[in-house]
Amino acid sequence: MTRIASERALIAQADALAQTYLEGIDQRPPYPDAAALAGLGAFAEDLPAQGRDAEETLRLLDIYGSPATTASNGPRYFGFVIGAALPSAAAAERLMLAWDQCASSFDNSPVAATVEKIAAGWLLDILDLPRESAVGFGTSATACTLSALSAARRSLLARAGWDFDRDGLIGAPEIKVVISETVHITVKKALRLLGFGMARLIVAPVDAQGRIDPDRLPPLDDRTILCLQAGEVNTGEFDPFVPLIAAARKAGAWVHVDGAFGLWARASSRHALTSGVEEADSWTTDGHKWLNTPYDGAVTICRDADALAQAMNADAVYATSARDAQKNLTLEFSRRARGIPIWAALRTLGREGVAALVDQHCDQASWLADQLRAGGLEVLNRVVLNQVLVRCGSDAETARVRETVLATGAGWFGNTVWQGRPAFRLSLSSWRTAREDVARLAEELLKAARA
């Protein structure tokens, strides 16, 4: 076989296997069974001295790998806030794999730089955030929060007359950080990596739904970063942005918003939940959660475009580029054009399609919550978004109901702890989830609770 023919045969085989996998996604158990997990033993090989056949390698991956996937790309995965992959975004990703672009700057990939720039503008438009903002397409909300918070600290230090790039942190004025009591662990991780000691973080108390209580907001000043949330991971709730950001503005603090999934409410009929969030300084959100793009696609948005561009600058004598080159807005130097699947999702859904996707899940969540409440289960949150937080009569009962429902295959969902006691979280975020899937989940939950 010629080189071209054998490459074509291999890629065609991969495409065929992917197609078969997707055709069976509705029937696939949300979590692999014991036999599938045991099959993973097939990968326990020594590194071969001579390379093995590529088709046989692909078959190994499919035969033992495909059954051991969680069907998070399917309709009955209610864990975390995972989101499936829209065909349009997955297709764009496949073509990108063939291009294999190093999407660091226009010089390295004119197409990536152009399409990501368009996607950046569309994101600011659909999320209705300041149009002058810089948009960096990073790997995850975690990485994008790291970028945003490093820009925040560098800017606050510059305002205090300190040159962070030259002098680092030793002897620098202290930058305080105020976080919510229910801050997401990845925001803490970003802060930890940046050298903000966990014991020094100032915690803002929250109300019963997990929102910062503006009346108990710790004092802020012009050397404070205030971290807010659009979409608390358990309740899906939003901090009250209007009073909190007004207080931060008055004090000269920097406001960062973790909107990993919740910021998308802004593009839906639920946009009022995010009122005032546009007044913040920086935001992070994911494509791979609620926009249903493939992993890993996320964004840092920073109102002061220079603040992000300077903090993330990676120009070298052999590779200088524009201020808005993605290598100067993200952590990566060599990178995948992760803005392209986001562009494809936005282009194929359009404004109305994005709103419909978000509204579909919010409607499903509130319908599910109503069913569960009517059947005597305790729904702990107000269910304003796509999260339903549930507890049964006792902690043991909560665990039993979850295990029982997981065993039926009606869905997979995870545990959590809410206000000191176990609960479980049901998250609606896959474009494939239909009303029947949610009805089956409700039925199994109620049956298990009655048993």
Ligand SMILES: Cc1ncc(COP(=O)(O)O)c(C=O)c1O
């Ligand atoms: C509220 C919130 N913030 C941040 C993250 C982290 O996002 P990522 O997994 O993209 O780093 C998540 C979920 O993973 C989340 O739900």
